[in-house]
Amino acid sequence: MTPPEAASVVTPESGPAGDRRAPALLVLEDGRTFRGRAYGARGETVGEAVFNTGMTGYQETLTDPSYHRQVVVMTAPHIGNTGVNDEDPESGRIWVAGYVVRDPARSPSSWRSRRGLDAELSAQGVVGISGVDTRALTRHLREHGAMRAGIFSGPALPGPGDEAALLERVRAAPPMHGAGLYGEVTTERPYVVPARGEKRFTVAAVDLGIKDMTPHRMAERGIEVHVLPATATLEDLHALQPDGVFLSNGPGDPAAADHPVALARGVLDRGLPLFGICFGNQILGRALGFGTFKLRYGHHGINQPVQDRATGKVEVTAHNHGFAVDAPTDTVSDTPYGRVEVSHVCLNDGVVEGLRLLDRPGFSVQYHPEAAAGPHDAAYLFDRFTQLMEDQRA
Known part of the structure; x- marks a missing residue:
C-alpha cells in the first residue's frame, strides 16, 4: 500500500512509549478540548474524529484502511488488554490518523500477544491520547456530529495560552466531505x-x-x-x-x-x-x-x-x-x-x-x-x- 498523506501532518517523536505521565491535548474543530496523557507516538496529528462502539477488535480497527485520516475514539474503557499479535491485522500497517482511549492496559495478557499496544502505536508513528473522558467526548460527537480533531503532545504541545494556534491548525485540515482517499x-x-x-x-x-x-x-x-x-x-x-x-x-x-x-x-x-x-x-x-x-x-x-x-x-x-x-x-x-x-x-x-x-x-x-x-x-x-x-x- 502506498504511504498516505498525513491527515494533516503526523510528526511523532521517539521516546519512552510507556511514559503515561506526559501531557497531551485533544482539540475539536468547534473549540472543545480534552486533556489527557500521551499514548503511542509523541507529536501531532489531525483527522476526522469518530467513535467506535466495539468492545473488542481494536487491532483490526486500527489496521482497517477505511479509517484512513480519522481519529478514532474507543467507547470501551479498557483498550489494549490482549496486546498486539501478528495474526489479526487487516492490512500491513495502522491506518488511523490518531487514537483516543480512556484507560489503556498496563500489563497486556494473552498467549498470542507479541508486544503492547502503546509500543506498537509508537513504533508506527501513530499519535494517541489516553485518560480522556471518552463518554463525554462520544456524547459530544453524537450531539454535534463527526468533526475534525487534533491530538498534540510532546514538542507539539504549546505552553499555556497558546492553544488558539492549535485550533487553527485543526480547522485548516481538509474535511472528509469531498475527500477522494x-x-x-x-x-x-x-x-x-x-x-x-x-x-x-x-x-x-x-x-x-x-x-x-x-x-x-x-x-x-x-x-x-x-x-x-x-x-x-x-x-x-x-x-x-x-x-x-x-x-x-x-x-x-x-x-x-x-x-x-x-x-x-x-x-x-x-x-x-x-x-x-x-x-x-x-x-x-x-x-x-x-x-x-x-x-x-x-x-x-x-x-x-x-x-x-x-x-x-x-x-x-x-x-x-x-x-x-x-x-x-x-x-x-x-x-x-x-x-x-x-x-x-x-x-x-x-x-x-x-x-x-x-x-x-x-x-x-x-x-x-x-x-x-x-x-x-x-x-x-x-x-x-x-x-x-x-x-x-x-
Missing part, C-alpha cells in the same frame, strides 16, 4: 489469494481499501481472488476472465470516486455478477444513479442491528462508514440497469444497508460480512455471491 490505500500491484481446496470460481476484487480477511472468506469457498489496484480498468478485469467482480470497502467520500463508479457501470453493462461491501455499496449505489450523503456521526462498531427486508431476520453486524446511499426504502426503483430494491436497513436509524438488483446479477451491503472483527451473522452473503456466479454459469 481510496487511491491512497489501494495496493500498488495486483496479487492473488488462491482458493482453498478445489478452485470453483475466479473473482476480480477491486481494492479500494480492502481488508485482508475479505478475500480469504471467498477463498474458503473455492474462489481464486485476484486483487487489483483501484486504478484497474474494465479491460484489466476482463483479461482475467472472472466469474464475478468484487468492490471492496475503503475510506473517503464516494462522490469523489468517479473512476470506481465508471468501472462498476462497465461491469453492469457486461452482465458480470457483482458484489460490493461498505464503500463498494456506495460505489454501486452511485453507479445505479442514486446519490450518497454524509451521516451525522456514522456507524463505527461491531454491534449494529440490520434487518434483511426479504426475510425479516435481524443480524448483528460490523460497520465502519461515514457515508450512506440515498435510495428510497419504500419502493422498487427503476434505474438504467433495471429494477433495484433496498435489501437491508439499519434498525437504529433507518439508513440503507444493502441494495439488490432484480434484473441483473448484483447486490451489495453497507456493512462487513467478513467479521474481522465482529459477529458472523452475515457470512452467508459470501455464499450468496457464490450462488450468483453459479447461476450465471448455468
Whole structure:
C-alpha cells in the first residue's frame, strides 16, 4: 500500500512509549478540548474524529484502511488488554490518523500477544491520547456530529495560552466531505489469494481499501481472488476472465470516486455478477444513479442491528462508514440497469444497508460480512455471491 498523506501532518517523536505521565491535548474543530496523557507516538496529528462502539477488535480497527485520516475514539474503557499479535491485522500497517482511549492496559495478557499496544502505536508513528473522558467526548460527537480533531503532545504541545494556534491548525485540515482517499490505500500491484481446496470460481476484487480477511472468506469457498489496484480498468478485469467482480470497502467520500463508479457501470453493462461491501455499496449505489450523503456521526462498531427486508431476520453486524446511499426504502426503483430494491436497513436509524438488483446479477451491503472483527451473522452473503456466479454459469 502506498504511504498516505498525513491527515494533516503526523510528526511523532521517539521516546519512552510507556511514559503515561506526559501531557497531551485533544482539540475539536468547534473549540472543545480534552486533556489527557500521551499514548503511542509523541507529536501531532489531525483527522476526522469518530467513535467506535466495539468492545473488542481494536487491532483490526486500527489496521482497517477505511479509517484512513480519522481519529478514532474507543467507547470501551479498557483498550489494549490482549496486546498486539501478528495474526489479526487487516492490512500491513495502522491506518488511523490518531487514537483516543480512556484507560489503556498496563500489563497486556494473552498467549498470542507479541508486544503492547502503546509500543506498537509508537513504533508506527501513530499519535494517541489516553485518560480522556471518552463518554463525554462520544456524547459530544453524537450531539454535534463527526468533526475534525487534533491530538498534540510532546514538542507539539504549546505552553499555556497558546492553544488558539492549535485550533487553527485543526480547522485548516481538509474535511472528509469531498475527500477522494481510496487511491491512497489501494495496493500498488495486483496479487492473488488462491482458493482453498478445489478452485470453483475466479473473482476480480477491486481494492479500494480492502481488508485482508475479505478475500480469504471467498477463498474458503473455492474462489481464486485476484486483487487489483483501484486504478484497474474494465479491460484489466476482463483479461482475467472472472466469474464475478468484487468492490471492496475503503475510506473517503464516494462522490469523489468517479473512476470506481465508471468501472462498476462497465461491469453492469457486461452482465458480470457483482458484489460490493461498505464503500463498494456506495460505489454501486452511485453507479445505479442514486446519490450518497454524509451521516451525522456514522456507524463505527461491531454491534449494529440490520434487518434483511426479504426475510425479516435481524443480524448483528460490523460497520465502519461515514457515508450512506440515498435510495428510497419504500419502493422498487427503476434505474438504467433495471429494477433495484433496498435489501437491508439499519434498525437504529433507518439508513440503507444493502441494495439488490432484480434484473441483473448484483447486490451489495453497507456493512462487513467478513467479521474481522465482529459477529458472523452475515457470512452467508459470501455464499450468496457464490450462488450468483453459479447461476450465471448455468
